[in-house]
Amino acid sequence: PDENMYVAQRPISLRSSVSALSNNLSAISLSDRRSISYAAVHKSVVHVAHWTGGQVTSKQFSPEEQSSSSIGHIVQVSWCHLHSGRNVLVLASTRGLQMYDETGLLLLFSFKLSSIHDQSETSFARGICSVGDSVCVGTSSGDIQVFNVAGKGSLVTLLNTLKDHKHPVCDIHSIHDGRLVSSDDNGKIVLWDSASDFQKLRAIDGDGNPCTSVCLWNDVVVGGYGSGHIRIFSASTGKMTAEIAAHARWIHAIDVAPDTGLVISCSEDTFIRIWRLPQDGERDVKLIHSETIDDVQLVGVKFCDKQGTMFAVTGYDLGEIRIFKK
Amino acid sequence: MSLRALPILFLNLGGEMLYILDQRLRAQTIPEEKARKVKLDIVGMMMNRRFMEELFKPQETYPKRSMRTVFDRLAHASIMRLNATSMDKLYDLMTMAVKYQLYICPRPSDILLLTLNHLDALRELTNGDSDVVQNIDAVYGFLMQNYATLSAGQWQLIRLTLLRFFQDMHTKVSIFLKGNVQNENGWFVVSKSGPVPNGTEVPGTVRYFNDSGQEVASVAFPLSQSCSYQPATKPGSLDIRGDRVTRLGCNMYLVSPGGPLLSPDQPKATQQKEETKQSNPSIDSEASAAAGLKLLTHLLGIEKKTSGSVFRLSLVGEDDDSDETSLLVQPQQVLEINASHKRSEELTRIMDDLSITQTAPSVGEKDKGDELLDLMDSCS
16 A cells, blocks of 8 residues: 555535636635635636535635626636635636635625736736735736735735736745745746845746746745646755656646645646655655546646645536545 | 637637538538539638638637627528528537647647648638638738747637637537547547647656756656657648648548548548639628627628529438437427528627527528518617
8 A cells, every 4th residue: 555645535516617727726724724615716606615524515606796897707716814814715817806705705805907008918817825914916917916905804905016027927826934936927937025025036037838836845946837847946046956747738736735845736638746845955856646537637736734635636627626635 | 818719719610610511511412513612602701801800809709609600600601501400510510629629739839730720721622712712821821920929828828718618518529439539428538648749748757957057867757557658749830831740620521530630640631622713792891890799790791692592401410320420419499590691780689599499490491580680680
């Protein structure tokens, strides 16, 4: 018996299928540690499912109904845990962003993207994460908008606009020490420090290959790319230390388990792969698990816990969230 | 999402439509002259210069019903008539084929190649008619102008926008089932073997680098036994005429059930050259309506001379099992649609009326069609 064996659990049924969008799965432990909540986008509705041990409740909500004006196409949905202990559900769309309370029932805040000059380009928000009491959202112009969310109520204010990316932002990820990492359609990765007023720490140039998903772990930046590569960089020097020919097709999402340094990736090639990042003094990245969901192009994957003993995955046209556990 | 997805959607759906109609015209042994005229009329209308100029303007992709309207009009651009059941089947086949091509397309930018495959085939189909060929060449120009330099991220946005259009469609198509590219549950097969896309490496290696950026080691890791990927093939050509390399977008109905699509080594089958003339319909210079769709269907609805007798084409094979284009769906009630179009201005009505489920086939062609036309006329 392989100690790295992840076994399929009962999938979570959704009311409709999941859309083809990168990073299309969000997972969070709300209030009660034992329960995990998931969110994924289906066209113009958001699926929200709560898993508590054996019980699952699954529902969907339509943001259009809450909004006075059209919200356009939803590009991404993500739970954000804030330092105050509060959780909010953030939606990025072609109009801008919407922020809901953790139940998804109450619209707290809406932000409309300013219209751009070039009418042939779509504008959209994409890339969502929280850091401290702020929510950061990327945009197609490359700008990252930083919003401060009050501990209670609906006071949300625009704090800062981070300017560096010249291409649409793909993903943003933060870690506990306040560092933030963002990636864009040109493959560029930027490190920021929220503790020092979002100062830019480092930039890693792209080569035209979108870095669709990015994360940070200790001194390591990990990027998943449209070319199927996973690249590992030193956060302090910005230099690439390893490059994995990880998937045969576009990678849509990666995630990291902060306690163990496990990285999980999912791709249009139908595979989920789990890698162990090199620990202190080591050089090698190890593939510890590979899983396939036949014929399904995977678009979202998340570890369900900090050790990475459980993960959830979604795919285009799939009407469920698949769960795997050690 | 992407404001560039519509032309791609239209050209590929149109291409598939011609492939299917061509196959049915042969299967039903429609006289050569009539078949030629139908194909030429339809391609001619598709490639209408002003139509294309509107199509290529940055805009959101139309909802499904609107696209269906456009293709209903197109299918009836000539002397051929399709009843509702046949039109449904035609549209299902077209959409599933394009969904398949977009779904398994190795990398998003390859969508341009598969679109060029369709365009190449349309050019061959109408070769000899210089007006239409000129328009097709103009479309090639529009494609190069607008798409040749798009980034991988922009292409993926187009692809994801179109996958949204095709989401939840799992209609089973005989030729796909027989070719083992679609499962019994309607899902397309994602192969774990074959060449990886250009720019991607065969998975299985980790490379390590030192501080100077030099590679210091290369370590293999095992892939699952089900995988047998190969290195990428050479990139396809974007020239006006060239080897696209990919078989996606080629006519899968031209050869045996294996199809050029499914056996990569087969040479691309070619159509016979056709010598036909077509007079372009007179184009109304009415100012374009606010909604792009209004103008598009307006252009498609332009009064056409229909010389020669009208004939009916069916997509419902007598023997469904042997029919290459039969679908495994239940036949619906038949509705005769009169396609002698007049100009229409109220599009929403047309779209709504497409879901008419009136019973009883009419005796003459005109009866049911008149109701539709009356509705259209009353709104103009």
